Amino acid sequence: MTDMAPTSSSAKSWDSDETRANLKRRHRSEKRFRVLGLTAIFIALTLLAILIISIAGKGATAFIQTTISLDVTFAEQKIDPKGTRDQEVLRGASYGSLVREALRAEFPEVKSRKDLRVLFNLVSNGSPNKLRKMVMENPELIGQTVRVQFAASDDIDMFTKGYIPRDVPEDDRRVKDKEIAWYDQLAEKGMVETRFNSDFFTSGDSREPEIAGIWGAIVGSFYTLFITFMISFPVGVMSAIYLEEFAPKNKFTDIVEVNINNLAAVPSIVFGLLGLALFLNVAHLPRSAPVVGGLTLALMTLPTIIIAARASIRAIPDSIRDAALGLGASRQQMVFHHVLPLSMPGIMTGTIIGLSQALGETAPLLMIGMVAFIVDIPGGVTDPATVLPVQIFLWADSPERAFVEKTSGAIIVLLGFLVFMNAVAVMLRKKFERRW
Amino acid sequence: MSFSPLILILLAMCAFGYWYGTKKALVLSESRTVRVFSSRPHQYGMYVVVWGAVPPVILLVLWFVLSITPFGASETFTNLIHTILFPVAILLTGVIGVYFSLRSIDPELRVRKTLEGVVSGVLILASTISVFTTIGIVFSLLFETVQFFEKVPLSEFFLGLEWSPQTALRADQVGSSGAFGAIPLFAGTMLITLIAMIVAVPLGLMSAIYMTEYAGNKFRATVKPILEILAGIPTVVYGFFAALTVGVFFRDVGSVIGLDVVSESALAAGVVMGMMIIPFISSLSDDIIMAVPQSLRDGSYGLGATRSETVVKVILPAALPGIVGAILLAVSRAIGETMIVVMAAGFAANLTANPLEAVTTVTVQIVGLLVGDQEFDSAKTLAAFALAMVLFIITLILNVIALVVVRKYREKYD
Incomplete structure (x- = not known):
């Protein structure tokens, strides 16, 4: 071991400047390679994180549902005018008109047909079905006035969740000023609520997003x-x-x-x-x-x-x-x-x-x-x-x-x-x- | 006549046969002074079940095959076969089988041999199912493909530059003839695959190198499973991500820097597909790099090489065949990937090499042609089968090459 140092003088010395510089360069490239490897893993993990966060961010609100509570009068004349309580009659009755009556009662000032149509669209198109199911299960309801929680229509739902912002010009907004005014009125009376969306887990597919389930x-x-x-x-x-x-x-x-x-x-x-x-x-x-x-x-x-x-x-x-x-x-x-x-x-x-x-x-x-x-x-x-x-x-x-x-x-x-x-x-x- | 009541009766009969056969064997064995039974009592029960079940099941299969193959018999005759002949024959063979096998139970009867023969037969039958699957794939594609090429010449399909498979409602409609030049589809598939590989190969390979050569055990044990999550995410989720997040992002970035990027760009689909393939490449190359013998590394370190020099100059050249195999497998997966491109790439055939434009792929067209109403004689539907045939052959070739390369490489170091 001892006689190694002097013999190397003819070759490049281990501690010559050239070798040192070379070593430094090699170590630098080693470090670069290492960082490159880590970066690759980091990028892959970031992509995964972006994927998961973007899905979770978009989907979290799917488990929440906006509901509008209305006082529905289950008028006997509308549902079962003859009082037979026959299943077929109960099934065939026009429950849509009950929903419309309830909305009209809440907003007596709305008169024009165009406005009424917009008003009726506050609640989901699936609402009459909900009433039908209630009456079929419990015919006692006929003749009573009950407060019922309806799923809000998809636009109102999106509005509540903040996907449709208030401050954009009315023309670019699917929910118009009028609807927002009605919505605010309902909200003031505490009739608008958000709750866990159990429909999402219990119902089948639907053309109406607010009542579609998996x-x-x-x-x-x-x-x-x-x-x-x-x-x-x-x-x-x-x-x-x-x-x-x-x-x-x-x-x-x-x-x-x-x-x-x-x-x-x-x-x-x-x-x-x-x-x-x-x-x-x-x-x-x-x-x-x-x-x-x-x-x-x-x-x-x-x-x-x-x-x-x-x-x-x-x-x-x-x-x-x-x-x-x-x-x-x-x-x-x-x-x-x-x-x-x-x-x-x-x-x-x-x-x-x-x-x-x-x-x-x-x-x-x-x-x-x-x-x-x-x-x-x-x-x-x-x-x-x-x-x-x-x-x-x-x-x-x-x-x-x-x-x-x-x-x-x-x-x-x-x-x-x-x-x-x-x-x-x-x-x-x-x-x-x-x-x- | 439906199958289910018949099957219930057969099941009940077999259960009875099992119970009674076992009981009879037990009684017989107790009444004897010397135990010379070659088989256990329950095996006698199973013997009865075999005789009561196997012939009827064979008949049932035959019946089912007959019921789906049209043959030129008259209506009443067919009815006769289906409502009387087969049910009666099946029940009869079941009863006869159970009855005679019950009668033949005897200590001298070597039941185990018969039973094991039947089990063997069932095992062989099960292992041929995968072969039949392949045969089924080849034939189901082949018939329609041959029909397709009777309507559209081979040269048009493989050399034509225009793809517009719309079927005409009226004969005088524009483009009613339909054009079946598949070059734009192949080009689009290759473009998206290329982009995917540009994303996946460096990322996957570098992660594998870091994981095997640099990372400590703890880092490896945490990061590897997380990376593999990417492989477990369903492709429909990637498709949704590509269409709604990545595509829109690239379009917005493009409009900021003044480039015209469509939201269904090949770039978005390719990048997301690459993302899906990263763990595929990384875990395959991981195995391959691990298989490079430690002695090669030690030799290189002993000569004073740094780790990165060892990786680049020793390990990668040694592992190259295996890595090429891994990349080929990844390419074949990218070519066959469907949902990402269906959701994020375009439907219109567009012959371009510009990744910022929308292109379409073979798999997108298969889905486009077959989802919805189908008539099985139109060139439009048949084209889907021809495309699938091309897809099948290309992926098969890629896989065979990859498997051969990887196997050769394994042999070298094992």
């Missing part, structure tokens, strides 16, 4: 995922078992294997075309039904589940297999009594992740007609239905300002479901994962 889409998503699970889980697990435990090494197995890997990378829209051609045009299953959507998504999720299940089965050590076989179990007993139960947590994790992908999938469902406008809550797997992501797509296409809020609200709900499913998957893995 329950129909949630139920549709549930049925679709149910079918997907019922098909892709057993089939996926069975193929994984066969490929890992029983398949001989031959051409057929190779083909199946390559095929699964390729299938996992086929664009989802192609699966939609397969569903369209196979399930709708050949098998004539009902259009827009969860059963078709579920089948299509099952074919799509199958590779994900097979790949996850195979990895999970492969992770079981051979000692378990040898022990079972040594005790006289047949190969199938070994697999079904020992290997499969032990690999179940991993398989479930993979399945949940596959299902959460299926839950967020939209494109293939557009192909099989799940984009129809459906108001009713589906009652089974063959009823026409829509699913959450498609509902988001449909609302995102609607021109009304209020649907932007609804879309973001639905996205928040969808992301909530996905976070929940992934949390369950992570929990399963944490709790049951065994390192052998």
Whole structure:
């Protein structure tokens, strides 16, 4: 070591100015590279933050609803003039006029037809339906005067939430000065309130943003995922078992294997075309039904589940297999009594992740007609239905300002479901994962 | 005749068979002094179930296939088949199966072998479903594509510069012939994919490098899952974000600096798609960089190289094939991505390389052509299948190349 220093004098000295400068430059570029890496991560995280904040900012108010309380007189002459209390009569009565009467009573000074029409638009177009439902459930109401909370129309709702500012010129504003004056009058009397928007979670789709809800889409998503699970889980697990435990090494197995890997990378829209051609045009299953959507998504999720299940089965050590076989179990007993139960947590994790992908999938469902406008809550797997992501797509296409809020609200709900499913998957893995 | 009552009856029959078969085997085994049973009692029960269920299920499938294939028989004959022949035959085979298998229960009967044979068959059947899926995709696309090319020549589709697939309501309408030149769609797809890659490759690759070579365990364990959230967000959410936030933002920025940016610009769709692909590239390259042997790093550090020099001059060249594979996979995903472009890119075919204008893509056109009412003989609907065929083939080729490249690379270091 000691004789190293003098010999280097002929070469560049380690502490010559040139080397020092060079080293400094190299360290600078090292630091630059490091900062570059951090910046990349930072940009990616910022993009994610912008996405989430912009959705949350737009959607938070979807969970709040503006309501207008009015004293409604359930006049017997209007609803049931003959007093029969017949269901058909009650259903057919003109409840719109009750709402209009209530508004007129509140604003007796409004006379012209044009103004009246604007006035009637303060409350939602769905209000008569609400009254109808109340009367159908409780015919005692007829003849009484009751204070009823109506959903405000979408424009008033947007105005209350501050999306339509007061201080812009009247011509650029969807809510005119007159309406604002009436609104202020109502607000002064304490008849305007905001409350938690339970309609959003309990009703189906609607053309009126203020009463449109996601329950129909949630139920549709549930049925679709149910079918997907019922098909892709057993089939996926069975193929994984066969490929890992029983398949001989031959051409057929190779083909199946390559095929699964390729299938996992086929664009989802192609699966939609397969569903369209196979399930709708050949098998004539009902259009827009969860059963078709579920089948299509099952074919799509199958590779994900097979790949996850195979990895999970492969992770079981051979000692378990040898022990079972040594005790006289047949190969199938070994697999079904020992290997499969032990690999179940991993398989479930993979399945949940596959299902959460299926839950967020939209494109293939557009192909099989799940984009129809459906108001009713589906009652089974063959009823026409829509699913959450498609509902988001449909609302995102609607021109009304209020649907932007609804879309973001639905996205928040969808992301909530996905976070929940992934949390369950992570929990399963944490709790049951065994390192052998 | 609907399937469900029939299936209920079959289920009930099988349940009875299972119960009775198990019971009979138990009684038999108790009455014997020496235990020579080759199978457990419940396996006898399952044996009965197999005989009671498998033949009827095969008949059920046959029935279903027949009910959806039109064949030239007369109305009454078809009715006869569907209302009487099949239900009766199915019930009969079920009953016969249960009855004879129950009668044949005997200690000498090697039930386990039969059972395991059936299970094996079911497992093989399950693993062929994925193969049938691929075959189904190929055939469902192929038939319509062939029909399409009977109406529109190959040369027009692959070389034509004009795409306007409107079907004519009247013969004398302007543009009633429809133009099926797909070049603008391919160009638009490539433009958006290119923008996505320009965003995703540097960001994804640099994050992967930082994560594997610089970051501590704690940083990695926190940031990696957060980055992967980007991959878990549904594409419809990205589409909404691209259309309402990013597109509008670029338009506003453009108008401030005096550029004319349409709100459905290729730029917005491309950037958001890139954002979606970042975690895809970063986690794939992460695995690949991790697979570069430590000895290469140590050798480089031992020669006095800094970390960045090691990354650029040793690790990246060593990992290059794998990274190229990862990028190819990302490209194939970008090409096949649908919702972002449907919501944020345009529908009008526009042959341009200007990212500030609206372009359309293959997937957008597939959706545009197929959503809504369809007639299955018009060139318009068939065009969607031809486009999907092109999409399928291109992504398939990209994937195969990527898989081969990645596998070769793995072998090198394993």
